[in-house]
Every structure is written in structure tokens, then in C-alpha cells.
Amino acid sequence: MLKRERQAYILHQLNLHNKVLSSRLSEAINVSEDTIRRDLQELADSGRAIKVHGGALSLSFSEFNIHNNNVYGKDEKQIIARKAISLIKENMVVLTSGGTTINELARSLPRELKATFISGSIPAILEYSNHPNIDVIVIGDKISKNSRITIGADAIAKIKSLKVDLCILGINALDIEHGITDSDWDVAQLKKVMIESSQKVVALAISEKIDTYQPIHICPLRNIDYLITELNPDDERLAFYKKTGVQLI
Amino acid sequence: MLKRERQAYILHQLNLHNKVLSSRLSEAINVSEDTIRRDLQELADSGRAIKVHGGALSLSFSEFNIHNNNVYGKDEKQIIARKAISLIKENMVVLTSGGTTINELARSLPRELKATFISGSIPAILEYSNHPNIDVIVIGDKISKNSRITIGADAIAKIKSLKVDLCILGINALDIEHGITDSDWDVAQLKKVMIESSQKVVALAISEKIDTYQPIHICPLRNIDYLITELNPDDERLAFYKKTGVQLI
């Protein structure tokens, strides 16, 4: 990878995540951390990034604009996104729901990954379609203003006609008794059919959603193949879920 | 391989991959790296590539280009967008194509306007869905990376099933003899059915697209109800079009 190209990549990552870690960049681009540091130094010198111990921050951090467009719990969601990405193999067809965790996943997809992503989430589609090697298929229908995903009979019918390799759901609530639940009826309907249309189902949830529930039922825990949180799979808060046979990551 | 031929090949590779390595090119074309370097130097001097240590990058890497998100001919497009908006009445159902002119339109929609917009253009959908009073319906299908709109049989079938009040098309080329034409086959198919599915058709074009044509035929001028350019409707460059019965705005 050329130096200029690398720096452009770093800037791109900075725009997406507002922060980069030297360690992770060095892994991703496959150069030594020294090189990354020198790049960050140059970017900092030319005023395009703010260098800090361990990596760099986007310029938006320098300003006192704490009007943060930061998604709540962003770090946790990045951890979850990385774990989820490890399940996606070359040339898979992946169906994804909406939500900020999914957006984080979309932003974090490695450049080299070749796959097909199907979604009705506008922000996710945007990220997918910026990716050089990913084919994107859009589920059409009316956009729900709250969730910024397409909902309705057409969307449901379309999803029903699919049978994809992997379904990745950002979920709102789960507990042992009720399984996976949600607060939005339309979204719940969609998630139900998404689960039916997939070989394997991955549920993404930050730990604070564990042991909570919402009024609308989506599915029991046994319909989920993988549960991903930011916690270590051996964490005691997940002990009950381990017994249900869901694979924790 | 001749010099000219070689440079054309290099540019082609640049467009394809956004980067070239001197080493690879020298292998591929079977000339010394010196020669490649001289070629890259010339391409850089004439502003067709960005030379960096180890090879060259496509112009899209240039900071300048990225920094100003200036769309080409932005001012003209804003004028066109304003004129087009004047045709949209309360509670209309509007079908729009893709393209930068349409994006400008989407950005410029007045806050109070209540209407339903149907589109397969990702950037346009994004703008529409930010709007407080607009219902958005997404045409689903596979995303074409070039044009960032959904294309394919599903999209066409969906559009065929509609009958909307207004269709607003950003167009690539029009002249008296060929009518409206385009360079992308898939996009042209979509535009054809969009025209059929609408009561009234509006064509948007900056003046430099007037009296030009592209290989793929979309429709004759008589299928268009309104033609909007940044020019005054009485401008002499539009005189011929006036006679065809198209309403100029």
C-alpha cells in the first residue's frame, strides 16, 4: 500500500469513527506501528488529525463542540461490530436489520471483504454502498421515520422470498423468559421474517439490553445461533444464556 | 507498445483501481521502471494523475477534489432545483431518478412541503428521509455502484406498478433528433418505465447537455411535459425545443 493511500485510508477511518488506534491500523494495513505513527505525525502536522497516545482523533474533537453526534455506547458497539464481522466469510449473503450497532458494523467492514449485503436500513445501505467490494441489495418499501428502515408488506414479502447465509440483527431487549423483544411493531415483524429467511442468525446487543424486555415478541432465544455483546463470553452476566445453547461470542 | 498506448493503459488502470505501482506496470508492459516513471511524470504534469513514491494515484485522491464537495455546475443545478420545486404541489406523489441535479432538488425542498417521494437513488432517499413532512418510498433492488441507484428487474416491476402524479428526471443528454438519451443501459430502462408510470414528466438538464446525445435511447421529446434548465425559457438556445410543444420553465 502506498503512503498516500494509507494516509487517505486513515483519514477515512477517522471520519467514520472519529478515532483510530495505532495498533488496529497497523494490523489492518499490515505495516509496523512505527509507520502508522509517522503517518499520524504527518497528518497531525498538516492539521488533518489530532495525535494522542495510542492513536489519533478526528478534528471534530478539538472543538468544544460537545454537541456530540456520538452514538451512545460507541466503543461497546465497535467491539460488537468487530466480533460480528469475524462471522462473515468471503462471498456470503448477509441480511442486516437497522440500528446503530449495525451502522457501526457497516462502517467497520474490512476493505478486502467480498460479500453481498441485503438491508432496508438507509444508514447501513449508505455505508455498504461506499465499500469497494460489497454488493448491496436494497429492500424497498416505505421508510419509517423513527428507525430509518423500510417497513411494510412489500419489505416483508421480499425478505420472505430470500434464503440467505447469515442474518445479523441489532436487538433492543432480550431475556430468558421472553426471548428477543422489541418496542416497534413494524420492526418486529420484519425481524421475524428475517430470522426465518436465514440459515444462521446473529443477535447483537450491548450488555445493558440483557435481561430487559419490550412489549412485542420477536422470537425465543433458541432461534438465535450467536449472541454477541461487548462482554467476554465467560462473563457471569451471560451465564444463563450460555445454558440455552446460544453460542456466545 | 507505443508510448501513447502505454499511457492510455496506465490511465485505464488508474480508473479501474485508483492506483498503480511502477513496479507492476513495468512488469505488465515489459518496459523498464524508468520509462514508467517518465510516463507517470507526464501524466502528472498534464494533471491526469497524482504521482507518489512507488506509483501514482487517481485524481479522486486529490485533497482538493475531496475537500470541496462541490458538484460540477452546482449553481446552475440549484436554479434548476428551485424551478422544479415550483411544480410540486401539496400531497403529490413524485417519482424521481438519480443524479446530482436531483440531489440538489432533494436538499432544497421547503420544510413545509407535504408530499410523497418515491426513488431508488440512495443519496436522494437520504435527503428525503431527513425531511420532516415527506413520506419516502424506496424502490428496492441491487445498487449500481456508478450511479448509486437501485437497478434491475425488481425495480422496474415496482415502478411499472405505480401511477404517480409527477416524475422528475435528471437527464444526461437531449437533442431534437434523438430525444432523451443516456449512456447507461440499466438507468435508461428505469427512466423509460418511470416516464410511463407518471401523469406528468419533468426533465431537468443543465444547458450544456442540450443538443448532445448518448447511445441509449430513452424517449422522444414529446413524452416530456416540462423541460427545466438554468436558462431563461426564452433563451435562443431553447428555441427549437419550444416548437416541439414541451413546456419550458
Added chain:
DNA sequence: CATAATGTCGCAAAATGTTGCAAAAAGACG
């Protein structure tokens, strides 16, 4: 304050660039 993670510095190896030059190729012209 101890420990691990990160950063800095100088250095050397490898890759890439530059320059001047001469041979080959192509073109110009009587």
C-alpha cells in the same frame, strides 16, 4: 509505584527516484 503499553530516536536495509549519458528507434529532408 510498578507494569504494560506507547512513543521517540537513531540507524541501516530496501525500495524508489534522479540524473547524465549513450544506444536504438523513428522521423525529416534533400
Added chain:
DNA sequence: CGTCTTTTTGCAACATTTTGCGACATTATG
């Protein structure tokens, strides 16, 4: 056709840039 000029190309010597490594300093964190 032969001679001259110009352009193009590759080579060799030398300069520069880039990169990773190791020794040592600094910072973060519990």
C-alpha cells in the same frame, strides 16, 4: 537512399524516501 535530427529507451551511479528494528524514554492505569 543516406544523413542528420529528434525522440525514446535502458543503464549505471548516486540521491532520496520509506520502512522496520532495537535501545531507551514516556505515558497510562490500577
